Amino acid sequence: MKTALLQITSSDDPADNLRTVHAMMAEATAQGAQFILTPEVTNCVSTSTTRQREVLQHEENDASLAGLRALAAEFGVWLLIGSLAIKIHDADGRFANRSFMIGPQGQIVARYDKIHMFDVAVTESETFREFKNYRPGSSAVMAKTEFGIVGMTICYDIRFPPLYAALAQAGARILTVPAAFSPVTGAAHWESLLRARAIENTCWVLAPAQTGTHPKTRGKTRYTHGHSMVVAPWGEVVIDAGTDPGIHIFDLDDSSVTEARRRVPSLTHARSFDGP
Numbered sequence: 001m002k003t004a005l006l007q008i009t010s011s012d013d014p015a016d017n018l019r020t021v022h023a024m025m026a027e028a029t030a031q032g033a034q035f036i037l038t039p040e041v042t043n044c045v046s047t048s049t050t051r052q053r054e055v056l057q058h059e060e061n062d063a064s065l066a067g068l069r070a071l072a073a074e075f076g077v078w079l080l081i082g083s084l085a086i087k088i089h090d091a092d093g094r095f096a097n098r099s100f101m102i103g104p105q106g107q108i109v110a111r112y113d114k115i116h117m118f119d120v121a122v123t124e125s126e127t128f129r130e131f132k133n134y135r136p137g138s139s140a141v142m143a144k145t146e147f148g149i150v151g152m153t154i155c156y157d158i159r160f161p162p163l164y165a166a167l168a169q170a171g172a173r174i175l176t177v178p179a180a181f182s183p184v185t186g187a188a189h190w191e192s193l194l195r196a197r198a199i200e201n202t203c204w205v206l207a208p209a210q211t212g213t214h215p216k217t218r219g220k221t222r223y224t225h226g227h228s229m230v231v232a233p234w235g236e237v238v239i240d241a242g243t244d245p246g247i248h249i250f251d252l253d254d255s256s257v258t259e260a261r262r263r264v265p266s267l268t269h270a271r272s273f274d275g276p
Helices: 013-028 047-057 064-073 155-159 161-169 183-199 255-263
Strands: 004-009 035-037 076-089 096-102 106-114 117-123 126-127 141-145 150-153 174-176 202-206 211-217 221-226 230-231 237-240 246-251
Touching: 004 013, 004 202, 013 035, 013 064, 013 246, 064 076, 064 096, 106 141, 106 150, 117 211, 150 161, 150 246, 155 183, 161 174, 174 183, 183 202, 183 221, 183 230, 183 237, 237 246
Parallel strands: 004 035, 035 076, 150 174, 174 202
Antiparallel strands: 004 246, 076 096, 096 106, 117 126, 141 150, 202 230, 211 221, 230 237
């Protein structure tokens, strides 16, 4: 399965971001891609909750989701929308950070709401309080596709191995980790975490990422790490996209999962144990 990761620098204008993805999808499909993945918050990267309330929509009215579904159908491809920030009916007025697997007829095959919220002070000047603005999901999700079972996760989830173990034990052979990673934590941990999840679970790990300097929102600028990455089930890095926006294509070979699991069948060796 020829697969394409899109590395982008989203703004806080969903319509503009949709045009960017449209052009990149057209180019990727012209190169033969049959499965395309976009990063976390494809539709809107913003440091302003006020701006988000202005431009985000509920799922049933979201122009980004409708447009991306139409593009998947137009090009006849599978599309992993890394995530969209969308409005939900939450008593606290929070949003959802929701990933979608879209089939080649434009149908929604699976939805996943990010479980783990990034509430950290990376540095004195870089603080994230994701839980304040996003309602966390509570369910692990897999998508059944013609090229394998995909375990869907988002960004900060990568730091929580039990989620990935549960997905792999349930049959996932591909793990998706769309992200908008901080440059500080990205430089320190991104590659190591992705390779660890691939090796532990003998799965492909596909991680399309936001990159670079995002346009200012209400005077504040957001930076992301880039380095969209593909890691094979044996742990080798197949793609490291660096920091420039672009399209990165590779062949997703399910036999690599079978071979890695034959060599080290750790998923069949997992045992329950008593707590400390």
